[in-house]
Amino acid sequence: MTQMLSVEPSIWVCPKENALEEAHLFLERHKIKYILAQFVDLHGGIKSKAAPVHCLKSLTTSGAGFAGAAILGFDMTPQDPEYLMVADLKTLTLLPWLPGYACIRGTGMVADTPYPLDPRNVLAAQTAKLKEQGLRFMTGLEPELYLLKRDENGKVVPFDSTDTLAKPAYDYQGITRNAKFLEQMYEALSCVGLKVYQIDHEDANGQFEMNFDFDEALKSADNIQFFKMAAKEVANNMGAICSFLPKLSSTTTGNGMHMHCSLVDEADNNIFHDASDPSGMGLSKTAYQFIAGIIEHAPALTALLCPSVNSYKRLVLGTPGSPSWAPVFIAYGDNNRSAMVRIPYGRIEIRIGDGSMNPYLATAAVIAAGMDGIARNLEAPEAHAVNFYDLSKAQLEELNVSCLPKNLSEALDALENDTFFEHALGQRLISSFIRLKRQEWTEYHHVVSDWEVNRYLTFY
Structure with a gap:
């Protein structure tokens, strides 16, 4: 090794x-x-x-x-x-x-010109605009991953063969029996200055999350790319497979990439925070406007934060943990994990992103959408503490809460129709992204799945 x-x-x-x-x-x-x-x-x-x-x-x-x-x-x-x-x-x-x-x-x-389709350049352009206003966007990205292997029949299974609990979240054996991988990951991240503060076994068998400190948006995106390299190589050296696939199976909790956000000024003050907020969420007027921008552009934003066909196997209606914790509701609320935007207090957590997202494009899109809410002085809708999973369609309509796109094609339609992102991130970039992802959607529909064969082989 x-x-x-x-x-x-x-x-x-x-x-x-x-x-x-x-x-x-x-x-x-x-x-x-x-x-x-x-x-x-x-x-x-x-x-x-x-x-x-x-x-x-x-x-x-x-x-x-x-x-x-x-x-x-x-x-x-x-x-x-x-x-x-x-x-x-x-x-x-x-x-x-x-x-x-x-x-x-x-x-x-x-x-001799920064290339506008380079994703890192796209994010750098957004952060440069903020810098002109004396602002910096801080993000804490929370990567989830599967640690897997192939069994003697070639089937993908958890790397730890004893990881079989029906509800393995936070199971101590999940930590101790995978300590070799987790310790080497900790060493790799610590070696380059990433301060890990939490490691846990997540809700699916073979699933883990390792959190490290937030940073400025561009550095955070670089850090996530480093994290992915480290996780894949450390796993490979152990004979394991590290996967950031959004959804491994219909009964497996998916890999999210939650994004915690705050906007700071030149004195490092978090301008999303206001202790006098009557809601108790600790948010400023600026934060509510930012949230309003996210809500306004949510359907189109989904295409950039959930960019794969597989992403939408994670974004499904259902009870949390069975089969998904991923929120599909365009809403926000105080510590509400059933909404696409959660408020931990004084900052914003965007929960729809997954392991397949390009962190540079996703962060650039979040900045653009949120700052549009600030620039247009948009008013955020009412916050909700209710569990949206428990509500009927009629109850959701009464609250004026809609759902995210159901598949990649719907998300691309939303991105195509919301011309804001063409202006904010570049028409050529958005066109190239849509063209690439339309091709992915077409290829997906040309594949005959095991489900279809099992369902229809002798059905008709």
């Missing part, structure tokens, strides 16, 4: 002066030989080129070159200029599970 790096000081903090020289010393100290220059495609898939460590300067100046036409969703052709990932030294990160390697991210450039 690959040995982890020590949890001793392995954290790169980019200095204001002599940054390149200091970076080389840092890499030399940790015996780094190669740097993975990384970016993500429209799906959020991590793409890389390995460069010898002596090429660090060129990565930060001319960048690493890629054929853009080979990248999903980048809408480039063979005759287009090269896509260049120009590295940002602040993103330099060791790969603790792979001694001798580090990774780095940055700005995707085409023809």
Whole structure:
């Protein structure tokens, strides 16, 4: 098994002066030989080129070159200029599970201009707009995952064969019997400065959640990509499969990616918080306007936070835990986990996102939608503490609460019809996203499933 790096000081903090020289010393100290220059495609898939460590300067100046036409969703052709990932030294990160390697991210450039279909650029553009207003968007993303293996028949099952409880949430054996994976994950995250504060076995067999501190939106999205790399590689080194699939089966709780949000000013004050809020939720007028923007654009937003066919097997009506905790109701409320927006107090939690979402696009879309609510002075609907799962269709209509799209096609229709996102994130980006996802939807419908064969083989 690959040995982890020590949890001793392995954290790169980019200095204001002599940054390149200091970076080389840092890499030399940790015996780094190669740097993975990384970016993500429209799906959020991590793409890389390995460069010898002596090429660090060129990565930060001319960048690493890629054929853009080979990248999903980048809408480039063979005759287009090269896509260049120009590295940002602040993103330099060791790969603790792979001694001798580090990774780095940055700005995707085409023809000397930040490429508008690069998802990280899209989020960077949104955070830059906030910075002009003296604001920063802080997010805490909560990744859930399955730790799996294939049995002797090739069936995908929990990695821990004793993980068979009907209600395994928070089961102590789920922690202790998977301690090897969880400890190595903790070491990998801690090694690069991510402060883990909670680890638990989730509601499904083989499902876990590991939470680490919030950060500025762009850094949080980078951190999630690092988390996914770490989880997959640590699992692979153990002979396991780590999956962020939104829904493994019809009876399995899905993998969410909840997003906790707050907006802070230049003095680090959380401007979503107001202790005098008469509702007791600790929200400011600005926070309610932000929520109103999220509610206003919720159907279209779903396409970007739940971007796979499989996502909508998670977004189903039913009692929490049987089969899903995922909310399908366009509403918000004080600590209400049956609503798409939950208020833990003084901040906002958006609960619809899942493990398949591209964190850069999803966060950019949330910022855009929420800030639209602020810019237009939208008024949030009434908050509800009721369990929406218990209500009839008539009762939901009486509360003026509707449901999220039922499948990817409906979500794409909503995104296509809500032209706000074309203006906010870029018409070419949204068009490319919709085209890519329409193709996915079509391919899905061409597949004959086991359910269909079992149902109809001798039925007619």
